Amino acid sequence: MKFSPQLNVRTEYNFQESLIRIKDYISFAKKHDFSFVFYAENKSMFGVADFYNQAKKNNLKPIIGLAIDNPETNKTTLLYAKNKTGFQNLSFLSSWLMENNLTNFDQEFFDVFNQAISDTFLISEDDQIVEKYGAIVHQLFIPKISYLTSDEYENFIVLSAIKNNLTLKEISNVQDEHYFSDEEMQNKNPIDQKQQISQIAEACNFNLFDNSGQYHIANFKTPDNLPINIYLKQLCEEALLKYFNESKTFIEQTDYLKRLTYELSVIDKMGFNNYFLIVWDYVKFAKSQDIIVGPGRGSSAGSLVAFLLEITQIDPIKYNLLFERFLNPERATMPDIDIDFQDDRREEVVEYLFNKYGAHNVAMISTFQTIGAKSAIRDVARAYDINLEIVNAITKNIDLNYQNDLKSAVANNAQLKQYQTEYPELFEAANTLIGLPRQTSTHAAGVVLSDVDLRTILPIKIGFNGIYQTQFDMNFLETLGLIKMDILGLRNLTTLQLIQNNILRSRQIKIKLENIDLNLPEVFKTLNAGDTSGIFQLESPGMTNLIKKMEVNSIEDISIASALFRPGPQEMIEEFIERKKGKKQNYLIDQTLKDILNPTFGIIVYQEQVIQILGLVANFSFAKSDIVRRAMGKKDYKYMESMKTEFISQAIKNNYSPENANTIWDWIEKFASYGFNKSHSIAYSYISYWLAYFKTKYPSEFYAALLSGVIGNETKMTQYLNEAKRKDIIVKSPNVANMSFNYNSSQKLLFLPLTTIKGIGNEFIRKLREAYQNDKNLFSSIFYFTTKMLNNGLNKNLFKALIWSGAFDEFKYSRQTLDENIDQIFSFAEFNKNTKIIDEKLVPILEVQKDVPTVVSAKEKEYLGFYVSTHPITTIKAENKDLKAVGIDFIKENQGFTRIIGEIQNIKIFKDKNQNDMAFIEVGDETDTISVTIFASLFEQMNELIKLNSILAMDVKMQKYKNTISASLIKIVKVLK
Structure with missing residues (x-):
């Protein structure tokens, strides 16, 4: 069957209106010997660059256009760009259409449209367009092509149903004509348009990506119109002089001056002065507004110019960071700050x-x-009107690793195979949707x-x-x-900013991050004790364990730990620790490398070390060395082979034996792909250290900031609050008079905000603040408060939440008393809500009830998600001393068999390799939480006892696996709740 190009091909970027993926369109065109292909989305141009790129790679001529479907008639108008000017006209038109809701072809539309039609072919089936532009309109038959072949019709119907939120039974009038028809069918049209289409394609000629090597970057305006290279140089020289003058340690000025001259020359030669000034300017703006800027990220921390402009805070010479890792004069790429x-x-x-x-x-x-696998199943299931419980059961079995590959998900899951047998149409249609935008x-x-x-x-x-x-x-x-x-x-x-604000508010001390001493032993003591929760990069169990084993004592140590704790380098962790502790010596592959490798005990940890070794041994420039390093990382074997020959030759000239030269090359090649960017690692280690500093010196303010960032996350809030309590920080319940959105602190006190209460949002607090501004007596009594807040969002449900979270404790009633008198309090408020002055004589006397600690704890858990007053497990442990249970915080430090009493906070059930149910449960007590594995044989016996919020005494086995301490259940000793 013979096909020919069509004008109005809609692709995946006409969201949920087409099944045609660009790659499939190109393959179809090649299969049918097209020499050119048309592309026009409705109003947008999202896929134009991708389409153009793929067409060119496949030796097809891309014809770029824009489609406009009349919202009133649904008739199509097409514009195809004859040249670059035509493309720009379409770009302006599409930009306008995407900003304005086009409801009809009004005068405003035609004003923009008139500007767009020059240097384009105008093709339309729309009467308004034909009437207005008759002389220049090519009036052709232009059906919308939304799928490639007729056998995709059923899936297109499903897509249409999803788009319109209908079931297949409800959808109608979807004609089977949106595919490439063969030439015999096309020739039955009133107008034989094949020749005209070819003429249009022949006349459209431009290169979308031809920018003649020109970079388009905003122009930074220098003072007095100074040349940008001169202005950049002035800024850097002034900053360097200031750095020399303010330095408290000896600085070899020659090194800095030489490095600055080199960097500025490269930046100028590559045409990036403007770029650096733009970044300098917006970083300066942020700092002027007290917006915290990170110390550095990525390879830009290797630039002295970036450091002097205060774009980064990392002295690259102090840490032996390389400019070429950031900007390579021998590789024409754009800078990336x-x-x-x-x-x-x-x-x-x-x-x-x-x-x-x-x-x-x-x-x-x-x-x-x-569209991922799970959402594809859900979308298609709605169209087929499949029961939601079945849909949930299907999606539950789709592992996240197969979000883009439903076929593999089915192949690896017996239940999914069964569901596919029962619902073949569902799976078939879902597969066609996965990956579509x-x-x-x-x-x-x-x-x-x-x-x-x-x-x-x-x-x-x-x-x-x-x-x-x-x-x-x-x-x-x-x-x-x-x-x-x-x-x-x-x-x-943001957390660092909150901590600084907390310290200023509670202690009237203003701390600048750049002034923090980076060598405080007590900070490293905190880290080495494993007290790393809330510390950037270091709080995962594996990372915490590595920090403890390494016994870090510098920023460099933190950096090395971060670089080692990745797939690949992890295999060197034990070796590194043994060398660091002096258990292994004489590990250098060659003594000439000692200055480069001694800081990491002979192990290549960083990409910069690879570059330095290549430079030292073979006299490669750092720029060339970086190119070789990249080739090693990408396994470009052809280039590496040629470089190896050159490396060996140069190394021999540099007095290395052929054997040593080969050994060094092979060794570099092995670790080059493992190497991490030291510039990034050092910069991010500053953030880790700063957070550890605040945790050590200002724990209340630290936890207040940390908790403010996890409001709503019950697991994290519980973890951090328990930690704070273990550090003798007193946690105070929410208070209705504390109208902060965030946690606050004061020395050894931590104040919970109202936002931690379920059902209390920012809007209620805003109304509360407004009411207090209007009436300073708002908190004079529970009756006055309720009366004044009755018309400001307070209802009985919120009132109950405020009671049991402790927010009304300041009114000096027990929580039970207020709960039992809600109706009486609200009746009083309703009666007095329009009274300006409330007669205190009319305030009812409430019958006082005593609080029961276990009830208070349970209610706090219900309304806050965690315990504030007394943790029930503390009471239960006291009542069950004979069980001799220990705290979870204790067992995390020890291996072997032990007994704990804990509340089940989360349950996840999985299939083991034999397709039997097993579980991972999150267990918490008043000290900490831990994940406990329940293997299938045990889970089958006791799954009825494994219930959310139940409290169990259990024996567990603690063990270490891949640097992580984990627990597995041995037996349930007693059910305590």
Whole structure:
């Protein structure tokens, strides 16, 4: 059967309207000997770059266009770009369409449309367009092609049902005509359009990615119009002089001056002065607004220029970091300075750029959320009207590892195989949907700043906060000459800001991160004791264990631990620790490498070490060494073979024996792919250290900040609150008079905010604040409070939550008393809600009831998710001393058999390799929580006892596996609740 190109092909980027993936479209075109292919999405141009790229790679001529379906008639108009100007016109038109809700072809639309049609072919079946532009319109038959062949019709029906939120029984009028029909069918059309289509394709000629090597980056305006290279040099020289003058230790100035001269020359030669100044400017803005900026991220911490501009806080010479790892003069790539900002204020930095450089010169970057296996099953199941319980049972069996591969999920799961047998249409249709884009999203960090209107380069769309987004994703920006700047939000920086604010409020001490002593023994003592929860990078069990075994005593040690604790390098951990503790010596492969490798005890930990060794042994430049390192990491064997020959030859000239040269090369090659970026590792270790410093010196303020970041996460809140209590910090219940959104602290006190109470949100607290501003007597009595808040969101459910969380304790009634008198209190409030002055004589006398500790604990757990007053297990342990149970915090430090009393906080049931049920349960007491494994044979015997919130005495076996302490259940001794 013979097919020919069609004009109106809709692809996956017309979300939920097409089954045609671009790669399948290209394959189809090649199979049927097309020489050109058309591409036009409705209103958007999301897939244009991807389509153009794939077509070119497959020797097909891409014809780029834009489709506009009339919202009133659904008739299609197509515009195809004849040249680059035509593409730019379409880019402007698409950008306008994506910003404006097109309901009809009104005058505003035609004003924009008129500008777009020059340098394009106009093809339409729409009467309005034909009537208005008759002389230049190619009036052809242009059916929408939404699937490639007729046998995909049923799946297209399902897609249409999903798009319109209908079942298959409800959907109608979906015609079977949205596929490539053979030429015989096409020739039955009133107009034989094949020749005209070929003429259009022949006349459309431009290279989307031809930017003539030009970078589009915003222009930074220097004072007095100084040349940007001169201004950058001035800034750096002034900063270096200041650094010399303020340094408290000896600095070899020659090294810094030489390095600065070199870096500036490379930056200038590669044309990136402007880039550095732009980054310097927005970092400076953030700091001026007290937005915390990270000490560095990625390879940019290896730049002295970045350090002097205070883009980073890491002296690269002090830590032996390499500029070439960041910017390589022998490899023409764009610089990549990634900056972390506290995540709750990152948007302020983006808005600053938006306002400074202009709305159409700044854009976030679009990403595309694709349909995964679970959501595909759910979507299709709704269309087939399959029972939700069955759907839940199916999706429960789809492992997260198979989110993009349903066929493999089925192959590895017997239950899924059975479900596929029962519901073949469901699985077949779901497989066709997996991987299709569902909608656009926003790249977490990427921003582009252009010196020209972005719409002359690519189409854009309106995004978050009115800031535009590129319609193309990040993979095609550099080819178009756009430099992506990563402006990231990091939660740990927000935590650091909260800690500083807490200390200032509670102790009137202002601490600057850059002034913190990085060599305090007590801070390393905290880490080496395994007290790492809440510490950036270090709080996982495996990492905690490594820190303890390493006995870290410097920033460099923290950095090494972070670099080693990854797949690959982990195999060297035990060897590293033995060498560090002096148990193994004489480990250097060659004594000439001692300056490079002694800091890591002869083990290559960092990429920078690979670069340095290549430079030392073979006299390769650092720039060339970095290229060789990359080739090793990517396993580019052809290039590596040629480099090995050159390396050996150069090493022999450099007085190494052939045997040693070969040994060193093989050894480097083995560890090159393991090596981590030292610049990044050192920079992030600063954040780890700062958090450990605050945890050591200001624990109350530390925990207040840490807990503020996990409100709503009961597991984390319980963990951190228990830790705080173990450090003799007194945890105070929420208080209705404490109207903070976050946790607060004061010396050894920690105050829970109202937001920790289930059902209490920020809006209620805002109303509470407003009521207090209007009436300072608000908290004079429970009756007055209830009366005044009755019209401000207070109801009986919230009242009950406030009682049992302890928020009304300050009114000096027991919680039980208030609970039993809710109706009386609300009746009084209702009667007096319009009274300005309440007669105290009318306030009823409440019958006092005593609180029962176990009831209070249970209610706190119900309304807060954790215990504040008395943990029930403390009481239960006291009542069951004969069981001789120990705290979970104790057993985590010991291996072997032991007994605990704990509450089951979470249960996860899995299938073992024999398809039998086993479980992982999270068990907590007043000291800590631990994961306990229950193997299938035991779980089968006692699964009825394993219930959420039940309290059990149990014997467990503690053991170490892959540097992690874990527990497995031996037996349940007693059910205590």
